[in-house]
Amino acid sequence: MDAASNLSCADPEQLGSRYYLERPLGSGAMGQVFEAFDLSLSRKVAVKTLLPECKEEQWVQRFLQEARAAAQLEHPGIIPIHDLGYSADERPYLAMRLVQGETLGAVIQRLADGDEETHRQFSFSRRLQVIARVAEALQFAHDRGVLHRDVKPDNILLGTRDEVVLADWGLAGFSKPEELGPAADPESRATGLSADGQIVGTLGYVAPEQLTGESAGDAHLDVYSLGATMYQLFTLRTPHSQQGTLSDVVGRILTEEVPPADDFLHAHQGRVPRHIAMIIEKATARDPAQRYGSCLQIAAAIQDYLDGEAPAVCICTGTKSLLWRMLRLLDNHPHAFVVGGLLAVLIPVLELILILMLW
Structure with a gap:
């Protein structure tokens, strides 16, 4: 809104x-x-x-x-x-229900303006928690055959009682609109375009296939839009520049990959941690097949990061990767780069010695 x-x-x-x-x-x-x-x-x-x-x-x-x-x-x-x-x-x-609070869009604007109190309140961890809760709400809808098709910061409400609520289902699509009965809107099928060929969604957050009408009408549409929202929440900019004509913007969305979220250094928040950037990168892949298959997978990836869980284990010992944990430390404490760099070299050697001892 x-x-x-x-x-x-x-x-x-x-x-x-x-x-x-x-x-x-x-x-x-x-x-x-x-x-x-x-x-x-x-x-x-x-x-x-x-x-x-x-x-x-x-x-x-x-x-x-x-x-x-x-x-x-x-x-x-x-x-x-x-x-x-x-x-x-x-x-x-x-x-x-009336939700007392503000939109995520308003929060992002204050973050972009450099408001120190907002930056204190919305750490990277809290931002991840917001996205994870939206992902869970979207997954609930998808499990019932409903796509939102307009996920963006202005449609996410942050309540004063710690609510995170996805609002404005006016562009919702249904994977099986025939189940709604004869009153179903012909435009309710979960594709990327309306019946008259108009774009369904908001340009800064729509998936490329929404612009071409080639969408399969599945969760990948909302996965991309949630990823684009996450991108803006962390980088304080939209995935693609909105400068120029409509044709210019559409052209960038259709032909260019989203710039890595950790490419940007912000004066008030530093650089986005690499592993968060990787989650965003997968969610906003231009090719739907390269994205997360569901919003539940986004929520799980976020929770793994927050819990400090390794994305993989050592195939020989079955233990979580010490190297991955060290990279997590570097994400959160970039000033430890020199020490961390030495440890990043030593830890794989120690893991190899452990493997040989257990052989």
Whole structure:
């Protein structure tokens, strides 16, 4: 969702007989979100309404598609839908749980601005935990045949109670839309393009195959977008430059690999550790076959890194690689490079001696 600064609630209104719209929270391509009061249950909620200019049937169906997608996904990392209704002018609206907090996009902006408090709060470890929780929510959706198709920082909400929530399922696609019944939107099949050939998703985060319409309609779309989000969270820049014409940007996405995340040195956070960069690199591979096969694999790779687990073991002794652990130390303490370099040479020799002794 975009910032709410362009919205106005100078004339608060009652929506139907149940909701009182209090203040705007954000706006997207087809809807706007308000903080509202549920008169029936006396509680705060978020209400998303369809924009007045989006009355065409295709927009209505896409809005209802969001309700159908989110209604199937009862997960702590996905905002639950409370109610679906229609306003006096027959525009649909959704009532959902209100998450008090901010978007990941807002956090990234403060990090990019060099805000010291934000850099203290969002260490590399905490950033990894955020991505892992989004990955788990996406995996839950994928297991139920739902793709998000618009994963990006502005659609990830960080609540004041430590919630990490994936929002805005308005572009969701279904791997088996026929199971939704005759009301299913023809655009609900989980491909990369809409029925009229328009790009589904946000340009800075879409997978290359979303731009060409060659997507198989599987988890690789969301894997890439989550990887692109992770890339920006760690490097504070999008995977590909957004400068130039639309054609220029699309051309870069289609023909260029994402620059390694550890290529950049930031004044307030240093360089991205190599093993984190490797996770990002695999998630954002241009070829879908080279990416992680699922978001669960991303979450597992992150957890292994956080736990200090080695990605491989010594094939002779079955012990975790001491060399890998030393590289982890260098990731977190780059000033130890000289000592670490010597140890990186000595440790394989010691491992070889151990193997010979056990032979």
